Amino acid sequence: MVELLQNLIDGLGRGSIYALLALGVAVVFGVMHLLNFAHGELITVSGYAAFWALEAGWSWTLTVPLVIVVAVLTSLVIERVAFSRVRGADQFTLLLTSFGVHFVVFAMFLLYVSASVKTFPRPGWVTDTYALGSLRVEVFDTVVIVVTLATLSGTTFVLQRTTFGLSLRAAAADFDTARLMGVRSDSVIRGAFALSGLLAGIASVFWLMRAGSTVPSAGIDPMLKGVLAALIGGLGSLRGAVIGGFALGMAEVLLRSRLPDSVASLTEGVVFLLIALLFIFRPQGLVSVDHAERV
C-alpha cells in the first residue's frame, strides 16, 4: 500500500512533465494537424541557453524565466522558418518536416557546440525529500506537481475564457470552418505555437533541473514522451493529452518498480510495446475524438 502510494506520487511527478509536453503537442496538432517530432528541440535549445547562463554565473532564479522565454521564441521561430511553409500539406510532408527540423537543430548544436555532454549545477533542493507519514516525498516532485496543476488551470482558463482560447478550440475542432467564421489562421497558429512553447518551457525547466546536463540529441527523449502521451490521449483532444501524460508517467513508474529485475531495464521497450498495443486495439486513443470524413 505504502509502495503503491509512493509510486503514485512518483508517477504524478513524472506524469506532470509529460502532460505539459503532451498538451503542447496537442495544441499544435489541433491547429495544423501536425504531429510535432520537433517538440523536444524546445528543450534542447533552452537547455543550451540554461547551460550558458549558468556558466556565466546566473542563478537558477534568473535562468528559469530565460529558459521559458527561449522556449517560446524557439517555438515561434521554428513555426516561421519551417512549419508556416507546409501548412495544409499532407501528413507525410508534415511528419517529415518536423522530423527534419529536429535533425537540423540537432546538427546545428553538433556543428557549433559539440557532441559532448554539457553539464551544469542543479539547484540544491532538487534531491531533498521530506516525510509525509511513512512516505518519502521529493520536494522536487511536489513543486513539479503544484506548478503543473497551476499551469494547467491557467491554460484551461485561457482556453475557456479568452477569445484566443475560443479561436484555438474552434480551430482544433474544424480548422476550415473556424477560418470561415473569421478566426485569423495566422494569429491562431502562431498563438498555438507560443502556447506550446510556453508549456514546453515550463516542462523544460523541470527536465533540466532533474537532468543537470544537455547534449545535441537531448530533445529526442522529451519529444517521444510528449508525442506518445498526446497519442495515448487521442490526438486533437487537449484533455486527452493531459490524461495521456499522467497515464504515461504512471505506467513508467509502475513498470519500473513492478517488473522483475531481468526485464526492468526494458521499461522503455515495454512502454513502447504497450503504446503500440493501445493503437492496435484502440487506434483513436483513450479519449476518442470523432474525425468523420466527408464523402
Added chain:
Amino acid sequence: MFPDLRRDVLLPVVAGLALFVLFVGAGFLYQGLLGGYERLVTLALIDAILVLGIQIYVGNTGVLSFGHIGFGAVAGYAFALMAISPVEKAKRIANAPFGLADVHLDPWTSMAVAVAVVLVVAVVVGIGLARSGAESGAVSATVITLALLFVTHEVARNRPDLTGGDRAGLSFRIGGTLDSRIPLYVALLGAILTALLYARSRGGRLAIAAREDDLAARAMGVNPLVQQMVALLLSVAVVAVGAGLRVYERGSILPRDFFFNLTLVTLVMLIVGGRRSVSGALLGVGVITAGRELARRMGQDGFEFFGIGLDGAPLDWIFRENLKTVFLGVAMLGFMIWRPSGLLDDWDLDRWLHARLGGWRSRRQDRQGDGRPGLPPDVEPDDTDVLLVDGVSVAFGGFRALDNVSLEVGRTEVVGVIGPNGAGKTTLLNVVTGLVASDAGRVALGDTELTDAPSHQIARRGLVRTFQNLRLFGALTVRENIEVSALVASSTRRHCLPVDVDGLLVAAGLWEVRDRRARELDYGTSRRLELARAAAMAPSFLLLDEPTSGMSDAESLTMVDQVRRMAGLVGAGVMVIDHDLNFITGICDRVTCLDRGQVIASGTPAEVQADPEVQAAYLGTSAAN
C-alpha cells in the same frame, strides 16, 4: 487486358536492368574519377538495397515508416547469430539461449534464416498496422513503426546474452567478411526488379490505388489492408537482405548500427529522390551519398578538397566537422518544404519508356486510321436480382438521418433519389455501400444479405458507387484507373464476362486520353472516368452520388446518355442521387423523394413532381404555383 506483358513485365525488366547499369556505372565513375572511394561505393550499393526495400512499402502504400531499420536490426542480428562461428560466439555470448551459441551456418543460409525471421515479425507488425487503420499518411501507423524501431533497439541493448550488448568492445566478429561485390550486385539487381515488378503487378496497382484514395479503392472492392500486408512482407524481405549484407560487409553489428542515424539517412535518400519512384530511390541514394561525402570532406578540409587551394577562411563558420549531419537535416527539411515529392516525384523509367513507345505507336495508328477499338455490345443482365433497402434507420447522436427508409431497384431500371439538402440521400448511399453502419433495417442484393458488410465486400457483390466529390486515383493513368476495377472484378466476380477495357474507354469517350494521368483531366472528363471506373467492376447496380454536380445544363444532358450507355454496357441497374431535376426526369424510370430522413413520395418522375408534399419540401412553395 491485364497484365499487359509489355507494359507490366517486359519494360520494367528492361528499365530495371538499365537502372542497375546506370547506378553501378555511376559508382565506378565516381571511384574512378575521385579515387579511393571503393568502400563508399560498396556501402552505397548496400544502402540502395535498404532504400529500395523501404520504397516498396512507403512508396506504394503512402504510409511513412520509421520502423524498417528496426526490421533491419532483427535481420542483422538473426544473420549474425547464424553466421558467426561458435568459437567467436563463445567469447561474447557463450550463454546464448536456445543453443544459439553452437549454431554455425554458411552466410547465404544465414541470410535466408534472417529473411524468414523478419517475415514472421512483419506478419505480427503488419496485423497491428492493419488494426490501427493504416492508410496513406496515417499517423498512428507511423508511430507504431517508430515504436518498433525503439523496441528492437532496447531489446538489442538489454539482452547482451543474445546481442553482445551496446558497448563498442562487444561487437561480433564474423569469421571472414564479404570480400567480393558480386553478392551485392546480385542483391541490388534483385531489389530493383522486385520493386519495379511489384509496383506494376496486380497487388502493387491495388496498393497504389489505395494510396491515392483509400475510400475509393474500397468502394471498388479493393481491400487495402491485404495489399499493405503484401507490400510490407515484400519490403521487409528486401530490407532483411540489405541488413544482412551490411552486417556481413562490416563484420560486426551493434545496436546503434540499426537505429536513428540509419533511419534518417535512408529516409532522406528516399524522399530526396522521390519516394513513389524506383528510379527516384536510386537517384536519392546516389545524390545523398555523394553530397554527404562532399560535406564531410569540406567539413574536414574546407576548399582544399578541390585541390585548388582557395582561401576558405571566410567560410570557416560553415566548413566544420559534422557538416555532413547538417547536410542531411537540411536536405530533408528543404525537400519537404520546397519539393515534398522528391526530385523525380512518380516518374519512373519503365513508365517513361511505355509512354514513349505508346506515343510513337498511336501516331502510326492514327496515320493508318486504325487501332481504335469498336464499341462493345450491350450486355443483358445475367440475373434478375433486386437491390432491396428495407426499413433502414440511422441516427447521428440525436439526429435521425434516415428513418425507416425502404426502396427497391430492379436490374433494368434507373431509380432516382431526390430530396433537399440534409434529407439523408448521401447517408442512404453510404449505408448501402457499407461506409456508414445502420441502426436498423437491412440491405440485400437478391438473396445475399449485405447489411453492414465491409465496403470492399459489398463492391465485390456487385454494388459499386461513385462519389460526389471526385475520388480518382490521381497518379494512375485513365486506363490504369479502369484496370483497377477490372482487376478486382476479374478475380471476385468471375461469373461476369471480363470487361473489355478498350471498349469501355471508347464508350466513355476516354480513348484519346487513356494514357494521361487522372489528376491532369478536366472536370467533365474526370466525371466520365469515375463512371467508367465503376462500370468496369461489371456491377449489378451502379450507385451514383450526384453525377452532375458542378455541371452545366448541357453537360447534364450528355451525362444522361453517358449513364445509360455505361449501365447498358454492363447490364446494371442504377440508383442515382441528384439535385438536377432535368437530369432526374430525363433518366429515371422511378423516383423516390426523401425529406428529413423519411420517404415522402415515390413513383414515376411525373407523379413525384406533382406530389404536393414533395413540392412543399423540395421544390419550395413558389414552384407549386
